[in-house]
Amino acid sequence: MVSxxxxxxxxxxxxxxxxxxxxVSLELRPGELxxxxxxxxxxxxxxxxxxxxxxxxxxxxxxxxxxxxxxxGLRERARMLAVxxxxxxxxxxxxxxxxxTGGRYARISPWRGPQARDARAIGYALEAADVGDLGNRRMxxxxxxxxxxxxxxxxxxxxAQVLLVDEPTAALDLEHQVRVFAMLARLADHERxxxxxxxDVNLASQFADRVLLLAGGRLVAGGVPxxxxxxxxxxxxxxxxxHFGRMPPPDQRPFVIPWLRA
Amino acid sequence: xxxxxxxxxxxxxxxxxxxxxxxxxxxxxxxxxxxxADPLPGATQVIVELRLWRALTTAxxxxxxxxxxxxxxxxxxxxxxxxxxxxxxxxxxxxxTLAILALGGGAPLLLAVDGSRAGLMVPLxxxxxxxxxxxxxxxxxxxxxxxSAPTLLLTGIALNSVIAGVLALLSALSLRDWEVSRAILSWxxxxxxxxxxxxxxxxxxxLAVALLVVPxxxxxxxxxxxxEDDARSLGVHTFRVxxxxxAGSSLAxxxxxxxxxxxxxxxxxxxxxxxxxxxRGHRSLLLLSPLAGAVFLVGVEWAQRxxxxxxxxxxxxxxxxxxxxxxxxxxxxxxxxxxxx
Numbered sequence: 001m002v003s004x005x006x007x008x009x010x011x012x013x014x015x016x017x018x019x020x021x022x023x024v025s026l027e028l029r030p031g032e033l034x035x036x037x038x039x040x041x042x043x044x045x046x047x048x049x050x051x052x053x054x055x056x057x058x059x060x061x062x063x064x065x066x067x068x069x070x071x072x073g074l075r076e077r078a079r080m081l082a083v084x085x086x087x088x089x090x091x092x093x094x095x096x097x098x099x100x101t102g103g104r105y106a107r108i109s110p111w112r113g114p115q116a117r118d119a120r121a122i123g124y125a126l127e128a129a130d131v132g133d134l135g136n137r138r139m140x141x142x143x144x145x146x147x148x149x150x151x152x153x154x155x156x157x158x159x160a161q162v163l164l165v166d167e168p169t170a171a172l173d174l175e176h177q178v179r180v181f182a183m184l185a186r187l188a189d190h191e192r193x194x195x196x197x198x199x200d201v202n203l204a205s206q207f208a209d210r211v212l213l214l215a216g217g218r219l220v221a222g223g224v225p226x227x228x229x230x231x232x233x234x235x236x237x238x239x240x241x242x243h244f245g246r247m248p249p250p251d252q253r254p255f256v257i258p259w260l261r262a
Numbered sequence: 263x264x265x266x267x268x269x270x271x272x273x274x275x276x277x278x279x280x281x282x283x284x285x286x287x288x289x290x291x292x293x294x295x296x297x298x299a300d301p302l303p304g305a306t307q308v309i310v311e312l313r314l315w316r317a318l319t320t321a322x323x324x325x326x327x328x329x330x331x332x333x334x335x336x337x338x339x340x341x342x343x344x345x346x347x348x349x350x351x352x353x354x355x356x357x358x359t360l361a362i363l364a365l366g367g368g369a370p371l372l373l374a375v376d377g378s379r380a381g382l383m384v385p386l387x388x389x390x391x392x393x394x395x396x397x398x399x400x401x402x403x404x405x406x407x408x409x410s411a412p413t414l415l416l417t418g419i420a421l422n423s424v425i426a427g428v429l430a431l432l433s434a435l436s437l438r439d440w441e442v443s444r445a446i447l448s449w450x451x452x453x454x455x456x457x458x459x460x461x462x463x464x465x466x467x468x469l470a471v472a473l474l475v476v477p478x479x480x481x482x483x484x485x486x487x488x489x490e491d492d493a494r495s496l497g498v499h500t501f502r503v504x505x506x507x508x509a510g511s512s513l514a515x516x517x518x519x520x521x522x523x524x525x526x527x528x529x530x531x532x533x534x535x536x537x538x539x540x541x542r543g544h545r546s547l548l549l550l551s552p553l554a555g556a557v558f559l560v561g562v563e564w565a566q567r568x569x570x571x572x573x574x575x576x577x578x579x580x581x582x583x584x585x586x587x588x589x590x591x592x593x594x595x596x597x598x599x600x601x602x603x
Contacts, residue, residue, distance in 0.1 A: 054491050078497030089489030090339065093542050102485050106497030110477060158496070 004030050004065060004193065005081065005162050010050050011059035012043075012217075020046040021057075022217035028162065028195045033188035035204040036197045037228075038214035039238055044197040045086070045166055047214065051195065052083040052164045064162065078106035081162035082155035086170055096142070096150050097135040100125055103157030122157050129153035129183065145176035152183065163187065165196045169203065181207045205229050205253045213237060229254040263553050267321065270560045274317040275310065277568050283310065312456070319457040320563050320577075321556040322465035323518045324528055328555025329472055329548065330515035331529030332536070336483035336544050337507040338415060341537070344530040345515035348418045348508065349395035351526075352425035354519035355449065357391020358384050359432050362445045385464050385520035392516030395421060396508060452523040452578025454563060461521040468517020469552065475510035479503050480545040487542065525559075525578045527585030532558050534589075 005028040012021040021043045028034050028051075038044045049055045051062055053069045062069040064080050072080065082103070092099060103125065104118045126132045129152045134142065142150065148168055155163055165184060169177040177200065185207040188194040198204060204211050205225040213221040213228055215237045221228045228234075231244055234256060243259035246252045275288045283291075283306070291310025293299035301307040327345060334343040345351050361384045403417040436442045482503040485493040490500050515529065532555045533547060540546040559577070562584065567574045575583070 049491070052495060054494060074494060074499050075497040078495065083492075083495040085489075085492055085495075088492055090487055092484070092487045094484070102488075102496055105481065105485060 004028060005051060005195070006063045007047070007051055007060065008063070009060035010047065010057045010062070012046050012050055012055060013058050019043075019217045021050060023060075024214070024217070024219045025060075026212060026219065026222070028193045029210075030193055031188060032209040033185050033194045033196065033207060034210050034212065035208035036195065036212045036214060037199070037201060037204055040199075042214040042237075043217040044214055046217075048083070048164050048166050048195070048197045052081060053077055054083065075106040078158060078160070080160055081164060082158040082160040084151050084155045084163065084165040084168060086167040088151075091140050091147075093138060093140055095135065096131060096137050096139060096153075097122070097126070099139050099150060100135075100154045100157050103154035106158065121159055125153045125156035128156050128187075130179070144171035145173065145180075148172060148176070148180060149183075152180070156187070161192050163192055163194045165194065167198055168196060169198060169200055177203060201229060201234075201256045205255060206247065206251070225253055229256060263550070263557055266557045267553065267560065270557060270564055271317045271321060274320070274560060274564045274567075275313045277564060278309065278313055283313075315457040315459060315462055316454050317560060318462045319465055319521055320454050320560050322462065322469055323454070323522045323525065324532075324555040324557070324559025325552035326465060326469045326472065326514040326518040326555070327525065327528040328532035328536075328551040328558070329469065330511040330518070332533035332544075332548050332551035333472075333475070333479070333507045333511040333514075334529070335533050336479070336486075336547070337504060337511075339487060340415075341534055343415070344527075345511060345518075346422065346526070346529075347415060348512065349399055349421045349425060350392045350512050350515040351519055351524055352422045352429070353395025354388040354392040354516045355524055356425050356429055356432075357387035357389070357394070358449055358520070358523070359429060359446050360391070361387035362442060362449065363432065363436060366442060382460075385517075388520035389516050392512055392519065395425065396512045400508065448576070449523040450578070451576035452525040452581075454522055454577050457521070465517050465521045468513050468520075472510040472514035472517075473552065475506045476548045479506050479510070480548050483507070483544040483548075484542075523578060525581050527581045527589060528555055528559055531585050531589050 007024060007026050010021050010024045011019060014020050024043075024047060026034075036044050036047065046055065050057050053062065053072070056070070064072065064077075069077070100122055101114070101118075104114065104121060107121075108114050108118055123132075126135060129149045131146065131149045131153050134146060134150065139147070139150070148171070152165070152168070155165075163184070168180050168184070172180060181196075181203045184194050184196060188209070196204075196208075208225055210223060211225050211228040212219055213233065220237060221233045229244075231242070234242060241258055241260050243257050245255050245257075247255055272285075272288065275292075276283055276285075287302060287306060288310060290299050291302050291307055292314055294301045294307060295311045295314055302310060330345040330350070331343070334345065334347060335341055337343070338347070365383055399414065399417045399421055402421075403414040433443070433446055436446060482493070482498050482500075485496055485498050486500065486503065494500055518525070533551045536547055536551050536554050540550060562580060563577060566580055574580075
């Protein structure tokens with residue numbers, strides 16, 4: 001069964017007068033790709049960390065499959081949901097295979113060590129993230145796009161049914177941006193629910209089942225891409241320098257580009 | 263390395279200021295020391311036993327200091343961390359100094375002489391001092407249930423300064439009592455002479471218990487290299503890992519200080535050398551560092567006794583003289599790598 005994730009009235013306060021996240025409620029439905037958009041400093045990544053249990057909300061609660069996140073132990077939590085960070089604090093000097101094996105930490109008994117099913121899960125994760133040929137490479141030798149896919153592979157190795165992905169295309173070229181989002185959409189189609197935080201409005205339009213828009217820590221809009229990616233919704237948040245259009249058929253989803261009128 | 267250690271221990275038993283011993287004498291003397299044979303005639307049995315306990319204590323101290331350093335370097339993700347960082351060395355020294363002041367200048371010898379309660383006071387107080395110092399660091403740095411590594415590091419350094427001040431004060435106050443003053447000074451230099459089975463037992467138990475944490479922190483420390491949040495998202499209980507690392511490293515280093523006084527640089531240099539061979543994986547680092555530490559300290563002790571004879575330096579002085587410049591050279595050689603770690 002595909003898991004659901006819900007945040008109720010979430011508040012998070014950094015020191016200072018402004019709340020990073022201010023009363024946000026949302027639900028990641030089973031099997032969907034939900035994208036959270038918002039300008040810099042809108043609280044997107046903080047919200048993702050709250051949902052992943054990496055931050056404790058000042059108010060509100062996070063429920064995974066109906067259970068409060070604070071009542072779920074770290075190992076069990078890692079089996080239920082996986083967080084794909086935008087980048088790592090330090091790039092470990094280890095092989096890709098060893099790094100992806102880290103995703104099995106919550107499933108490997110410290111007494112019995114890795115079993116055959118762990119090897120199978122790691123092999124599947126490497127293939128699904130299209131990094132099967134990088135297993136013996138060192139993490140420090142990879143390009144930005146390869147690292148991003150390896151981070152997704154490690155999350156897949158966790159076999160969690162909820163993926164929380166933080167700005168997966170921030171350092172990628174156009175082709176890799178499309179590839180990574182297509183992969184996330186494929187994963188959401190099948191066995192997982194996927195929540196992605198991104199700046200990329202157009203990838204969200206193309207691949208998301210639903211889009212939420214954050215501004216100043218508050219949720220200002222939500223719905224299918226056609227409902228959210230409209231001038232009257234986006235201009236109050238991003239400002240006036242936007243040009244709206246439609247992608248080619250058959251989808252004809254909305255697209256938005258930054259545009260300074262001459 | 264597994265073969266190096268017994269070979270070096272054997273060489274240490276063979277060589278000394280009282281002359282060389284044959285292999286047969288060493289084997290029989292060791293068996294007699296364990297109650298498995300008749301003692302060697304005359305003073306030979308005493309010589310074998312003194313060298314045996316000294317070599318085993320040296321091996322245990324080297325292993326414990328290296329394990330302590332490897333755990334701390336993994337915990338802080340910093341190759342420059344050492345047992346001194348947490349105040350273990352300082353706390354243990356303060357405890358030992360207070361015991362010496364209470365019992366008199368002969369206190370450090372009591373453990374070797376009779377193994378009585380009074381004899382256990384110096385190691386016991388060293389343990390208590392180390393535990394107290396680490397507890398104080400954790401209490402000061404661990405507000406809110408989470409300990410940040412930089413806060414822990416800075417708190418350890420600040421506490422070490424306070425302890426150093428108190429130690430200097432106690433040393434100054436005891437200058438009039440020559441025996442006490444000499445005992446404190448000797449503890450500060452480190453000493454591996456006149457060790458007894460009680461010393462071996464103390465360091466052995468401390469090392470064995472500290473080694474028990476390795477299976478519970480090795481992979482976790484690997485995962486922590488990518489950052490605390492990342493490790494927690496994979497299911498690593500980072501607070502528990504920190505506690506285990508601190509407890510293991512404190513116990514190992516306190517046991518070492520308790521039986522041998524202050525010996526610098528082993529905990530700093532040995533894990534660094536092992537890492538050059540094994541890479542960054544903590545499983546091999548934490549298992550090989552104790553072995554390498556034992557080989558390192560027994561080797562240095564044997565070499566200086568073979569070369570300098572009766573003029574051999576206290577181990578703390580020798581390690582500072584040799585280890586300091588050696589580590590500086592390593593820093594220069596590996597500057598770029600250390601910057602990025």
